[in-house]
Amino acid sequence: MRNQLLDAVKAVSAYFVVLLHIRFPGRTGEVINVLARFAVPFFFMVSGYFCYNVHGKSLSRLPGKIKHVLFLTVLSYPFYILWQCVQRSIEGKDLSAWLGKLTEGEHIKEFFLYNNSSPVKWHLWFLPALLYCYLLFAVAEKLRIHKIAYVLIPVLLAGHFWMEEACAFTGNSYETMEFRNYLYTGFPFFMTGHLIHRYEGVLREKLSGVYLTAGILCGALLSVAEYFRFGILELFVGSVILSVSVFLGAVLQGSREAGRLTEFFGEIGGKYAFFIYLFHLAVADVVKDLAVFFGVNGSAAYGWLRPVLVCVLTTFLAMGISALRPVHLRKNVV
Numbered sequence: 001m002r003n004q005l006l007d008a009v010k011a012v013s014a015y016f017v018v019l020l021h022i023r024f025p026g027r028t029g030e031v032i033n034v035l036a037r038f039a040v041p042f043f044f045m046v047s048g049y050f051c052y053n054v055h056g057k058s059l060s061r062l063p064g065k066i067k068h069v070l071f072l073t074v075l076s077y078p079f080y081i082l083w084q085c086v087q088r089s090i091e092g093k094d095l096s097a098w099l100g101k102l103t104e105g106e107h108i109k110e111f112f113l114y115n116n117s118s119p120v121k122w123h124l125w126f127l128p129a130l131l132y133c134y135l136l137f138a139v140a141e142k143l144r145i146h147k148i149a150y151v152l153i154p155v156l157l158a159g160h161f162w163m164e165e166a167c168a169f170t171g172n173s174y175e176t177m178e179f180r181n182y183l184y185t186g187f188p189f190f191m192t193g194h195l196i197h198r199y200e201g202v203l204r205e206k207l208s209g210v211y212l213t214a215g216i217l218c219g220a221l222l223s224v225a226e227y228f229r230f231g232i233l234e235l236f237v238g239s240v241i242l243s244v245s246v247f248l249g250a251v252l253q254g255s256r257e258a259g260r261l262t263e264f265f266g267e268i269g270g271k272y273a274f275f276i277y278l279f280h281l282a283v284a285d286v287v288k289d290l291a292v293f294f295g296v297n298g299s300a301a302y303g304w305l306r307p308v309l310v311c312v313l314t315t316f317l318a319m320g321i322s323a324l325r326p327v328h329l330r331k332n333v334v
Contacts, residue, residue: 003254004266009246010046011269014276015311021123022284022310025303034227035220037235038243040126041189043277047130048193051137059141068133069258073127077164078279080121083187083282090289101207114177121281125180133190152197153188157240160184161249164233165226180234196251204252212252268315276311276317284315 016036052064081102088095101107102119108298110116115132117124140149163174163184179185196203219242226236258266268276287309291297306309 002266002270003251004258004262004270005256006046007252007267008258008262008265008271009042009250009269009271011276012170012300013042013246014269014273017123017277018280018311019307021200021281023305025300026087030232031224033232033240034068034223034236036232036240037223037239038246040218041128041185041207041235041239041243042187042247044130044133044186045196045243047133049197049247049251050268051134052194052197055058059138062134062141062315064140066131066138068136069127069131071129072274073124076124076127077117077120079103080124080282083285084120087285091158107152114181116177116181118177123277123281125177125279126186129182129186133186136182136187137194149191153191153195156184156188159190160235161237163239164235165230176234185235189243195246196248200251200294203248207252208247209249209253212245212249213300215241216249219243219245237297244256271322272315272318275321276314278315279321280310280314281316284310289312 015037019032019036020039023033051062055062061196084098085095088098100121109114111128115125115127139148140146160179163172163179167173183200219238219240221238223236223238223242226233226238284306287306288297291302291306295304
């Protein structure tokens, strides 16, 4: 039986991914962006959670998961390369220079080493990062070194924060791709999801809704406090607390009877979350082009409506695409 609450939170998290890239105006938009930083770690935890199997069949199911993510990666990148060609032609930008940069050896190296997808569309880094997480997990599963992988969770997260936050004190500087990748962002949360599934029974007994609510509030407040200290970051310490608390709440409280709102968002999260993630930037480009065409792109109303329009239109697009897909391809990667 599906956990409708978990599916509902997947839908909410997918919309927060949209708000990471399509911001509301001003300080309000920045604070929402800060709070939305929990969403990507949440999706890595979902993937790790469903890799745990009490009957020891995780390894036998991994090839199917890897092939599915590889297929989606191979499908997504050509789509956005073609999309960028169209967009750059519309905007009168130099297409040949961009294509040349795309095929440079340095970019190809950064893609394979760091999952850097910025020259195409920056949000696509998630797919190769998830693919690498599955491959690393396959090694851990094959060698039976789960405990070592669990120990690496705080070590890798510490490496992430050392490069992103501690550099404000050390004076060192790191490229975003050096810590926002499969190793320092993806795998720690992936294994956190796996760890939560392993000890789900114990956690269900120990953690009440009060503790989970407190974790969500503390994570949100700490994220905002870090923002006022450091500015916008890829990940905050508060984001870790917030994402883990939200995920635990969805998993541990999911056995309750679902209300209509949970069922509504559960339907979206269960079927369309991946396509909301994948296509929201394409939809955002169309909305922006139409706003420029009609001359409303500079209005305050457009600034506030644009994120909402992108969320709504992307949902309808996802529904249409999902209905057209063959049945065997309707598995949702997130």
